[in-house]
Amino acid sequence: MNPNSNDPLVMIDNERHLFKVSRSNFTDPEVFAKERERIFSTCWLYLGHESELKKPGDFVTRVVGGRSIVFNKDRQGEMRALFNSCPHRGAQVCRERKGNAKAFQCFYHGWVFGQDGALRSQPGEDSYAQGFKDDPDSNMRQVPRLESYRGLYFICYDPQAVTLEEYLGNAKEYLDLVCDQAVDGMEVIGGTQEYAMNANWKLLVENSIDGYHAVSTHATYLDYLKSMEGGLTDVGLKGVGKDLGNGHGVIEYTAPWGRPAGQWISLWGEEGKNEIDALNARNEKLYGKEKADRIAYKNRNLLIFPNLIINDIMSLTIRTFFPQSPSLLHVNAWAAGPREESEAARQFRLSNFLEFLGPGGFATPDDVEALEQCQLGYRNSQEARWNDISKGMKLDEPSMDDEAQMRAFWREWDRRLTGSEQAQGVGA
Amino acid sequence: MSVETLKAVDAAPITRPEVEDFLYLEAALLDEWRLPEWLDLFTDDAIYDIPPTDIAADASSANNLFYIADDRYRLGERVKRLMKRTAHAEYPHSKTRHQISNVRILSQEAGLVEVTCNFTTYRTKDDFSNFFFGRLLHTLDISGDDIKIKAKRVVLDTNGLRNQGRISIIL
Numbered sequence: 366m367n368p369n370s371n372d373p374l375v376m377i378d379n380e381r382h383l384f385k386v387s388r389s390n391f392t393d394p395e396v397f398a399k400e401r402e403r404i405f406s407t408c409w410l411y412l413g414h415e416s417e418l419k420k421p422g423d424f425v426t427r428v429v430g431g432r433s434i435v436f437n438k439d440r441q442g443e444m445r446a447l448f449n450s451c452p453h454r455g456a457q458v459c460r461e462r463k464g465n466a467k468a469f470q471c472f473y474h475g476w477v478f479g480q481d482g483a484l485r486s487q488p489g490e491d492s493y494a495q496g497f498k499d500d501p502d503s504n505m506r507q508v509p510r511l512e513s514y515r516g517l518y519f520i521c522y523d524p525q526a527v528t529l530e531e532y533l534g535n536a537k538e539y540l541d542l543v544c545d546q547a548v549d550g551m552e553v554i555g556g557t558q559e560y561a562m563n564a565n566w567k568l569l570v571e572n573s574i575d576g577y578h579a580v581s582t583h584a585t586y587l588d589y590l591k592s593m594e595g596g597l598t599d600v601g602l603k604g605v606g607k608d609l610g611n612g613h614g615v616i617e618y619t620a621p622w623g624r625p626a627g628q629w630i631s632l633w634g635e636e637g638k639n640e641i642d643a644l645n646a647r648n649e650k651l652y653g654k655e656k657a658d659r660i661a662y663k664n665r666n667l668l669i670f671p672n673l674i675i676n677d678i679m680s681l682t683i684r685t686f687f688p689q690s691p692s693l694l695h696v697n698a699w700a701a702g703p704r705e706e707s708e709a710a711r712q713f714r715l716s717n718f719l720e721f722l723g724p725g726g727f728a729t730p731d732d733v734e735a736l737e738q739c740q741l742g743y744r745n746s747q748e749a750r751w752n753d754i755s756k757g758m759k760l761d762e763p764s765m766d767d768e769a770q771m772r773a774f775w776r777e778w779d780r781r782l783t784g785s786e787q788a789q790g791v792g793a
Numbered sequence: 794m795s796v797e798t799l800k801a802v803d804a805a806p807i808t809r810p811e812v813e814d815f816l817y818l819e820a821a822l823l824d825e826w827r828l829p830e831w832l833d834l835f836t837d838d839a840i841y842d843i844p845p846t847d848i849a850a851d852a853s854s855a856n857n858l859f860y861i862a863d864d865r866y867r868l869g870e871r872v873k874r875l876m877k878r879t880a881h882a883e884y885p886h887s888k889t890r891h892q893i894s895n896v897r898i899l900s901q902e903a904g905l906v907e908v909t910c911n912f913t914t915y916r917t918k919d920d921f922s923n924f925f926f927g928r929l930l931h932t933l934d935i936s937g938d939d940i941k942i943k944a945k946r947v948v949l950d951t952n953g954l955r956n957q958g959r960i961s962i963i964l
């Protein structure tokens with residue numbers, strides 16, 4: 366029996382500007398079970414990007430919130446999300462990771478389903494009752510909710526959930542700043558980085574929007590940029606952290622690295638400069654100077670509660686992750702960019718990505734190490750009980766290296782898990 | 794056999810044992826964390842690629858997101874980084890064992906040799922051990938005094954890195 370079991374999961378003291386999170390939240394199987402029920406079964410979860418399904422019949426299979434899903438485009442061009450389980454005995458119907466299919470056949474007994482999951486035929490059909498095929502239970506089940514915002518497709522397992530737009534709320538402004546970088550639409554670039562961490566998934570939530578750790582965790586990355594001729598501008602790391610409501614959070618800030626979205630570095634040469642100038646001029650014409658500058662020069666690490674990260678930094682990444690157990694998470698990460706981007710710009714984008722991001726980059730592996738070390742440290746959580754997320758709590762306008770955006774996450778997490786409203790009406 | 798004895802004789806084709814000795818040397822330098830010496834095995838225009846596992850093994854890093862797509866400069870920086878204490882992911886250094894087998898020379902032409910082999914690389918970090926496996930493709934330049942690596946591609950046979958987590962060592 367956990368002697369601390371009556372402790373709150375999140376402890377907030379607004380007077381003393383203290384925000385503490387119980388370390389048992391990262392290890393306790395009961396918390397993990399509740400998360401599956403109250404977060405991964407009720408929140409909108411990122412499924413994929415429209416550009417991944419180009420032609421009718423295209424599909425990808427994916428595990429989302431612990432469920433096995435087929436994401437496909439039907440003959441009419443409609444996007445669909447099906448539970449990848451055969452209505453007959455449950456086998457996964459589609460066993461490929463991606464492809465194009467007019468129909469899906471379960472190999473076990475040979476039932477065939479249309480792109481909408483409806484049963485088309487089954488061997489030995491005359492041994493079944495009349496009308497068997499018309500029974501909805503004979504079809505592959507559709508995910509109850511599938512909605513999109515600007516090409517990003519989300520699913521929700523709760524039929525009663527609010528609309529995606531309502532759920533995204535204030536985060537839409539930041540998604541727009543990302544999507545408006547393209548006039549022909551954004552696309553996910555080929556190749557998925559699929560990796561893992563021996564750490565609780567909430568550690569990666571915090572880390573992905575943590576402006577506080579760069580200098581010490583990513584010293585070697587910064588060394589690398591400094592050593593490179595023309596790899597950096599003299600712009601400082603400066604900006605704000607925000608609670609966007611509904612558990613979403615963001616840090617928005619200037620940074621010295623090059624941004625394919627509009628911040629040129631001399632490494633990219635004259636030609637690169639012309640291209641970036643043209644891009645910024647185009648955006649100014651389309652959106653006005655203020656927004657164009659924000660697109661070009663501001664970095665955004667955006668969390669869409671609970672587990673979608675869109676980092677519009679030295680490159681653009683879409684990252685989502687799911688817990689396999691309290692101490693293991695799986696990550697899928699993609700690079701994205703404007704469809705109309707030139708070959709050279711695409712190169713800078715991918716090069717910037719690989720320098721920093723991903724399991725072979727110069728920075729992400731050190732994040733993984735940090736999170737795994739935290740998880741190992743939580744072996745002591747009965748005695749050393751609390752994580753601190755207080756940084757910047759006393760400030761009216763918390764900075765990008767404060768923790769307001771993480772408190773946003775934890776308040777919503779706590780509300781969904783325990784029904785606690787202790788955080789409502791409080792500033793950052 | 795040391796690398797000095799592997800000098801390419803003009804126009805003489807390289808033999809498989811010579812290639813094997815070279816690959817074993819490369820593996821030993823990696824296992825012993827003699828990374829600056831390992832880096833010396835590469836030509837000035839060398840590349841080191843690890844594509845992700847959900848696209849074709851010969852896909853291009855120009856329009857696909859790889860795990861690693863280093864040119865010679867970034868490979869040098871990778872080595873520099875890994876030799877620092879502040880490369881937290883590899884501090885303290887992992888223990889590794891690079892195993893190579895099934896070495897085959899695919900072609901040799903104009904001083905360039907295409908070699909393929911199978912590999913398994915074991916890694917222990919703290920209390921955890923795991924392994925990477927797949928195929929290596931080396932393009933070796935034998936036109937000079939020493940054999941040099943002009944390109945190295947690591948084709949993983951896993952689905953992503955679910956068991957390995959990250960590629961913080963060199964494969």
Ligand code: FES
Nearest residue numbers: 451453454471474
């Ligand atoms: S389980 Fe699919 S046809 Fe029987």
Ligand SMILES: [Fe+2]
Nearest residue numbers: 572582728732
């Ligand atoms: Fe980081």
